[in-house]
Amino acid sequence: MTAQEVRLCGLLLQEHFGDVVEKVGTHLLRNGAQHLRAIVQETGTPMDLVKKSLCVLIQHGACAFSSGRKGPGSPVEYQASFERILRILRYPRYIYTAKTLYGDTGELIIEELLQRGHMTMSSTVKTVADRLTLNMEEGHSMEYSEVSNTFSKLVETHFLQRCPPVEVAGKAVSATPDPATTPGAPANNTTPSTPESFADCYKVPHVTLIGRGKRRNSSEDGEDQRNAKRAKEDPETHGDEGIYWQVNFERFHLHFRDQAIISAVANKLDQTSSEIVRTMLRMSEVTTPPIATCTQALSANEIFRSLPPNYNISRPILDQYLTLLVDDPMEFVGKSGDSGGGMYVVNLHRALANLARATLESVVQERFGSRSARIFRLLLRKRHLEQKQVEDFAMIPAKEAKDMLYTLLSENLVQLQEIPKTPDHAPSRTFYLYTVNQLPTARMLLQNCFKTVANLIERRLFETKESKRLLEKSQRIEAILASLQASGAEPEQLTEVEEMITPPEKQQLESLRHHINKLDSAENQVDETIFLLESYIKAMKRL
Amino acid sequence: MAGRGGRGRGRSNMTFSLENLGIGRGEALPPSSLQPSPLFPPMTFQPVPLQTGEEVEYMLALKQELRAATKNLPYYIRQSAARRDVLRYSDKYHRDEARDSIMDWRPDWSRLPNELCIKVRKSQKKAVLPQLKGTKTTTSGKEEVLSKLEFLEKKEEIVNSEDEEDEEKKKTNEEEEQEQEEELDEEEVEEETDYIMSYFDNGEDFGVDSDDNMDEATY
Numbered sequence: 014m015t016a017q018e019v020r021l022c023g024l025l026l027q028e029h030f031g032d033v034v035e036k037v038g039t040h041l042l043r044n045g046a047q048h049l050r051a052i053v054q055e056t057g058t059p060m061d062l063v064k065k066s067l068c069v070l071i072q073h074g075a076c077a078f079s080s081g082r083k084g085p086g087s088p089v090e091y092q093a094s095f096e097r098i099l100r101i102l103r104y105p106r107y108i109y110t111a112k113t114l115y116g117d118t119g120e121l122i123i124e125e126l127l128q129r130g131h132m133t134m135s136s137t138v139k140t141v142a143d144r145l146t147l148n149m150e151e152g153h154s155m156e157y158s159e160v161s162n163t164f165s166k167l168v169e170t171h172f173l174q175r176c177p178p179v180e181v182a183g184k185a186v187s188a189t190p191d192p193a194t195t196p197g198a199p200a201n202n203t204t205p206s207t208p209e210s211f212a213d214c215y216k217v218p219h220v221t222l223i224g225r226g227k228r229r230n231s232s233e234d235g236e237d238q239r240n241a242k243r244a245k246e247d248p249e250t251h252g253d254e255g256i257y258w259q260v261n262f263e264r265f266h267l268h269f270r271d272q273a274i275i276s277a278v279a280n281k282l283d284q285t286s287s288e289i290v291r292t293m294l295r296m297s298e299v300t301t302p303p304i305a306t307c308t309q310a311l312s313a314n315e316i317f318r319s320l321p322p323n324y325n326i327s328r329p330i331l332d333q334y335l336t337l338l339v340d341d342p343m344e345f346v347g348k349s350g351d352s353g354g355g356m357y358v359v360n361l362h363r364a365l366a367n368l369a370r371a372t373l374e375s376v377v378q379e380r381f382g383s384r385s386a387r388i389f390r391l392l393l394r395k396r397h398l399e400q401k402q403v404e405d406f407a408m409i410p411a412k413e414a415k416d417m418l419y420t421l422l423s424e425n426l427v428q429l430q431e432i433p434k435t436p437d438h439a440p441s442r443t444f445y446l447y448t449v450n451q452l453p454t455a456r457m458l459l460q461n462c463f464k465t466v467a468n469l470i471e472r473r474l475f476e477t478k479e480s481k482r483l484l485e486k487s488q489r490i491e492a493i494l495a496s497l498q499a500s501g502a503e504p505e506q507l508t509e510v511e512e513m514i515t516p517p518e519k520q521q522l523e524s525l526r527h528h529i530n531k532l533d534s535a536e537n538q539v540d541e542t543i544f545l546l547e548s549y550i551k552a553m554k555r556l
Numbered sequence: 557m558a559g560r561g562g563r564g565r566g567r568s569n570m571t572f573s574l575e576n577l578g579i580g581r582g583e584a585l586p587p588s589s590l591q592p593s594p595l596f597p598p599m600t601f602q603p604v605p606l607q608t609g610e611e612v613e614y615m616l617a618l619k620q621e622l623r624a625a626t627k628n629l630p631y632y633i634r635q636s637a638a639r640r641d642v643l644r645y646s647d648k649y650h651r652d653e654a655r656d657s658i659m660d661w662r663p664d665w666s667r668l669p670n671e672l673c674i675k676v677r678k679s680q681k682k683a684v685l686p687q688l689k690g691t692k693t694t695t696s697g698k699e700e701v702l703s704k705l706e707f708l709e710k711k712e713e714i715v716n717s718e719d720e721e722d723e724e725k726k727k728t729n730e731e732e733e734q735e736q737e738e739e740l741d742e743e744e745v746e747e748e749t750d751y752i753m754s755y756f757d758n759g760e761d762f763g764v765d766s767d768d769n770m771d772e773a774t775y
Contacts, residue, residue, distance in 0.1 A: 029626045031633045049671055062633065064672045068663050069631045078669050089669040105618040109611065128622070128629060179667045255666070379604055534606050534616050 014042055014095055017463040022098045024470045029101060030069055033058060037066040041076065041093035048081060048088040067091060073130035074259060100262055102466065102540045107265050111172070118163040121145065123172075123260060131176050131257040134164060134217070165217045171264045174215060176257040263303055270548055274364045277371075278338075278345055285326065286334055290345065292319050293359050304555055306362045312353025343367050362552045369455050369549035372542060376458060377426060384409055385417045389426065389449065397430060397446040418447060426454060452553055459546040466539050473532040480525050487522055490514060630661035 019042050027035040040056050041047060047055075053063050070076035075097045081087025104127050112120035121141045126132060132140075138160045145155040167173045271294045279287035296319050297308035317331055326334070335357055338346040344363050350356035370393065378386035388407050392398060398406065404414045421427040432444040477484065493510055514522070606612075626632060665673050 028623060030631055031635075033633045033635055034631075062635070065633055068668060068672055069633065071668060072631065072663055089671060104622055105615040108618055109615050124622075128625065130631075176667075255664070257664070257667075379601060382601060530616060531606065533619050534612060537612070537615050537619065538607060 015460055015463075017460050017467065018095055018099075019043055021463045021467040021470075022095055024467055024474075025098055025101045028470070030066075033062050034066040034069055037063055038070060038075070038093055038098070041070075041091060042095055042098075046079075046082070046090040046092040048090050050088070052091070073097075099543075102536065103544070105537060106269070106540070107260065107262075110265060110268060111167075115163055115166065118145065118160055119167060122160070122164055122167060126173070126258065126260050131259040133254065133257055134161075137258065138164060168215050168217050168258075171215060172261055173258050174261040176259050266544070266548065267303055269544060270361070270365065273368060273545065274345060274359070274361075277343070277364070277368060281343060282337065282341065285324070286338055288321065288324055289316065289331070289334055289338070290359060292316060292321070293346070293357065295319075297359070301361075307347065307358040307360045310349045310356040310358050313355045313357065314353050316357070317354075365545075365549045365552050366451070368545055370451060372545055373451065373454055373458065377421070381417065381420060384413070385421060388414065388417055389421065392427060392447055392449040393451065397448045399444065399446055403447060422447075425457060452550070455546050455549055459543065459550065462539055462543045462546065466536055466543070469532050469536050469539070473529055476525060476528055476532075480521065483518060483521060483525070486518075487514060 019039055022042055023035050023039040026038045030038075036056050036058060037052060040052060044055075049060075049063065049067075052067075053060050056063070058066075067076060067078075070091075070093065071078065074094070076091050076093045078089050078091050081090050107127065108120055108124050111123040115122075118141065121144055122137060125137055125140055125144075138157050142155040142157050142160050145160070146153075149155065164173070271291075275287050275291050275294070278290045293308065293311055293316060296311060296315065301308045313332060313335060316335075317328055320326060320331070332355070335346065335348075335355065339348045339357070344360055344367070347358050347360050348355060349358050374386055374390055374393070377389045384407070388403060388409070391403065391407050395402075395406070400415070400418070403418060404411045407414060409417070418427065422429065426449070428448050428450065430446045430448050431438070432446060433439075434442040434444070490510060490513055494507060497506060497510065
């Protein structure tokens, strides 16, 4: 756990869960697995606050507990997970993706589940229906069945998954964090309520949910009243107690990865090739395991049949496009055989590596200029080069090339490799070669990204603190305005209240809002880079 | 060798050869810096402007809404505010606000380790106490006494304590204090002196009040 990671996690926890949880969380992150007493002693927080914080962290999946290392009698140990806390940065992206795929209902389901950690299906459906009903016109309300349908669709496409079961005896967690697509999960877990055992973590439970979303302070029809009464009588027995659902982040990440590949192809080649790649990825969504290097081989015939109908591409043109894709130096698509008109695969890992490389190159270009970027790209391709060779290949005059190389070296983007000619490593008889290693450089840039986001958050907190008085004043005035409008005041009174904020204050507020928007937007965009680099590093780790 | 020795004497003796690294003969090295690098060095290249567009705006709005919403969820744990030296009227309202949101959330205790479960009983106990204090601040005397009696009954049901007499005495004392406070208010309004009348209390009220309470309690 690097210092930057801990700092960023601390800031995220503080924003979303408060200072107490932040203290407990950072303590766990820094010191590994700890038991309750140690946490209480070392953080100096009262016992019940520590317990509450641990409950909150476990609820959101940021902390896991297991029986102690010293044997079955030792106290329960808690361990915080840095990755899960980092996902908080990406919540807006998940919610937006759900909106594009499943509409407003899907968006609200994902938002509720992200905010609450994990929930049962019935409570999710009820809350989402109520929220949707609030936004609908008078007299309309949202059916529970519609929301349940969207929920089931999300589960079918694996965007939602069941929380892993907790062994009741001794409260020790079975170490299966993600019983993903294996249908035969261990059958030694007893389920509390549903008759069928945990055969599959993507199985939607049989839930008897009949009703509509409720709107507060509104009169209901007779039918709704009956259903509402029934719902009130058995408040929680809908047949799915103990079955909690959580968002499956890995599936979202696969979706983001596919999106990145498709947009890269669209930028490099053209729209039609990106549609072909999109079709190929869509076809192999279910058959490809998440850690695969490339998708399953698809024949050209299958691709032709599955293309979207509004793309009138004839067969020979499709073949030409596929050949182009295969010959492209980025190697997004590869040919693995000739049967069925040619077997094609999408090279996922290689695509990720290329995307990461493009990110690194663009970072160097934006920070040091295009000529330094040329040297960097040269070194990436040619691996090891001497000082003289760099100058020649890059076609840059010697002095400037030297300068740029040293700047890159001091920033640790370029490394020096010594190759001795004689066993005594005499400097005059040693080759000094410049080289770039993509994976360590990517790791370093990832740490820089964490530092960047932490700095952005701190700056935003600083700006808010500076103008705290002004913000409070404007909030109070907004509240007064809202209450005046609700009670039907005259426009003169409204303007009078509005004038309580002077024009220079208005300007200050405006610029403050503009700054905060910029900082927030920057956080979102740095998170995209974090996603790319993290996926690349993870993919390389598995090799 | 001699040439290299001469060159070495002219400059600093280093373990690596400057020629190979590209610093030729007779060239001046850049001046060495005598202070740490500046905190915000001037940038030679300005950063690329942020992306804009509908998607970006929507995600920005989502992010800000999420941040505001999490402050109101029960998962946001605030440290209880430091006890102020003087009891204030607004404390009654502020305390109930905070407690409501925390009580909203009941985690599924079967999924959590046993040692975290003790909170449940504590919260029940705590729920009993503030109600007692809350009734202290009601203004009319008769309602006070009636509500006190109700809580007396409830307390006898819930908490099986052996010191029932002690509790009743405590309550009568509290009631006395409240009636004394009421008397204080009335007296202050009537006489408008700087002195609080209870300082001159000669203890006559003690027996009188307790007799009244005993009569009502036997009903």
